[in-house]
Amino acid sequence: MKIGDSINDTSNAIKPIxxxxxDxxxxxxxxxxxxxxxxxxWCNDVYSIPFYIFNSLIPLGAPLFMLLIGISMIFMVDTMKINGxxxxxxxxxxxxxxxxxIGFGYFYNFIxxxxxxxxxxxxIYPPNSALYIIYxxxxxxxxxxxxxIFHILGLCLLVSYFLYKTPIKIRIVAAINVLIITIIITYLPLFFGGIPFHTFQPDWHYVPTAHPITIILDILFYGQYPIFPWIFYAIVGTIVGETLLEHMKKNEPQMFINKYWxxxxxxLTSGLICLIFIFIPGFFPETTLYVLFITAALILLYMLVFRYIEIxxxxxxxxxxxxxxxxxxxLSIYFLTGLLMVDLFLIIGVLIQIPLLGTMPFWLVVPLDVLFILLFILLTNAWAKNDFKYSLNWFERKITR
Known part of the structure; x- marks a missing residue:
């Protein structure tokens, strides 16, 4: 059966897409x-060329989930409407x-x-190490x-839903305003003799502070996952999701690709060229240019997957x-990666009195990454047979019914 056949078939006309x-x-x-x-x-050789190339690809991960929050929300709402x-x-x-x-985010913080x-x-760490400086x-x-990450995912879901009620043009304006505010905030320190926020600094480490003003500033634009610019991905996700859903219902999925690629x-090309000559990509989106580059890269990448699988x-x-x-x-893997790949290594380091984080050569990090990918695949396969019972996703369904 080709895409759209179930839409044209009157017996399946109300089935959700x-x-x-x-997935x-x-x-x-x-x-x-x-x-x-x-x-x-894990890696200690953060100034090596292999690490630079490797780490420059990784920032796709978190924005990908923000983008999918917006896309998935559109299809989720459509499915619930069809189901009455x-x-x-x-x-x-x-x-x-x-x-x-958002609530689970604070539970994760505690654990x-x-x-x-x-x-x-x-x-217990070397005085010049990142962990010593941060802790x-x-x-x-x-x-x-x-x-x-869990806080911003929850916030993105809420904002995406309420913006979903507005026309696409309004959402485009909202997304542009997010970028404009990000630019203003980023370069505001220049007027006070400082350096722009979110610029790559090799010896800079983010340290949270439990002061009301600092917490608000971190949530808005200075923390690990600030609203500006991270909410941009979710807003764009709602636009992509609504456009995709519209073309699917019209039985013209190829038009989704033809219109925008x-x-x-x-x-993507403009952003890549500018990024090469302007600054080094780091772990988080540092500038508006970087946000646009990552957004284009993710949507194009999804188009390839969409074409390969759905068309x-x-x-x-x-x-x-x-x-x-x-x-x-x-959600569960996101939770477990923090526990097993960071906290477990911290605890083992304490027990054996040898710091493990930030001390491994790049050649050792790569096979360990592969090992953990295989571990999570096996864990997921085993848990799937039990319908992911007692997983974070399972608890979410139970609590939010």
Whole structure:
């Protein structure tokens, strides 16, 4: 059956559209997250060319999830409407899911950040190491109030839903305004003799601070995942999702690609050229230019996956299954990567009195990354047989019903 046949068939006219390519693309993002934890936290040779090339590809991971929040929300709302859910029921479910993610973010902070800070005190690390610098200048409460990945995912879901009610043109204006505000905030320190926010500084380390003003500033534009510019990805995701859904319902999926691939390619190429000559890509999106570059790269990459899976129907059953399962299990893996690939190594380092984070050569980090990818694939496959019972995704469904 070709795409759109079920739409033209009156007996299936009200069936919701589910795209396998979204789960597969999310699974690809999970692999990027696993790799990012390895290279960013384990490697000691951060100034080497291999690390530079490797680490420059990793920032696709977190923005990919933000983009998918917007895209998936559009399809989720459409599915719930087809299944007879009222607007109030849909709104309540979205709000519950968003608040669940934000609330879980603080639980994650307690387990994976604040407690680890107490277990692994700063003085066991070399004085010139990143962990010594970060831990020596922070406290338990600083890590507990950290605005992290789960918080911004929940916030992106909430903002995406309420913007979804507005026309696409309004969302485009909102996205542009996010970038404009980001530019203003980024270069504001120049007027006070400082350096722009979000610029790559090899010896700079983010240290959270549990002060009300600092917390607000971190949430808005200075923390690990600030609203400006990270909300941009989710807003663009709603535009991509609505456009994609429209073309799917019209039985013209190829038009989704034909309309935008040239513009996105120009944006990608321009951004890449400027990035090469202007600054070094780091772990987080530092500038508006970088945000545009990453956005274009992600959408083009998804178009390739969409064409391969949904249009050409070229499938590799094992690969599709693996990536699809990783995608469905993404929240739990995001949680477990922090526990197993960072906190576990911290604790082992404390027990053997040898720091493990930030001490490994690049040639050792790569096989360890592969090992953890295989570990999570096996874990996901085993958990899938039990319908992911007691996973983070399972708890989310139970709590937000």
């Amino acid at each position: 589910r795209l396998k390519s979204l 597969i693309f999310r699974g690809f993002g999970v692999i990027l997250v696993i790799i990012s934890h390895g290279s960013h936290y 859910k009222s607007d109030n029921e849909i709104r309540n479910l979205i709000i519950k899911r968003g608040l669940f993610l 994976a950040e604040a407690l680890i800070f107490l277990i692994a005190p700063y003085y 020596a200048n922070s406290s338990f409460w600083d890590w507990l109030t950290l605005f992290g 040239k513009k996105l390619t120009i944006l 050409n129907h070229k499938e590799s059953k094992k690969l599709d299954y693996i990536l699809g399962m990783l995608g469905r299990f993404s």
